[in-house]
Amino acid sequence: MSERREDEGAAAGEEAEGRATGGGTRERRLTGEAEPLAEMFADLFGKLWRRGRVEMEKAARKGRERLTLRQLRGDRDRMYQKLGKETRQLLEAGELEHPGIRRGVERIRELEARLLEAEDAVRAVGGDPDKEVSGDEGGGSEST
Numbered sequence: 027m028s029e030r031r032e033d034e035g036a037a038a039g040e041e042a043e044g045r046a047t048g049g050g051t052r053e054r055r056l057t058g059e060a061e062p063l064a065e066m067f068a069d070l071f072g073k074l075w076r077r078g079r080v081e082m083e084k085a086a087r088k089g090r091e092r093l094t095l096r097q098l099r100g101d102r103d104r105m106y107q108k109l110g111k112e113t114r115q116l117l118e119a120g121e122l123e124h125p126g127i128r129r130g131v132e133r134i135r136e137l138e139a140r141l142l143e144a145e146d147a148v149r150a151v152g153g154d155p156d157k158e159v160s161g162d163e164g165g166g167s168e169s170t
Contacts (some may be wrong), residue, residue: 114131116122145155 119130148155
């Protein structure tokens, strides 16, 4: 019987120890479950981080491409202006003759004459034709 008492005593001691530490196997099970949960959060955070980085790179690339497009369009428009001025000079010098180009140059002369009249009208009322129009003067921000 003494062996039985020793076994019961040992079992009672283990049970008391288990209660003191929070449940023995139950504690190991919770700890084991917490690690995969932490790994899941780490994986999720890593995926979100990578996705965010990829999206930021896409946005940066898109911005660079749009900037390039805007610069190229500006370059093209400046070349058209330069070509137009050179064409007008060639037409006025008599080195170039084309009815369509002549009509375009005549239209530009008409617009320049109207611009001079409008600038004179602005000066007559005390304004500066080269200054931008502010909202107080009633026209938004337009420049002439």
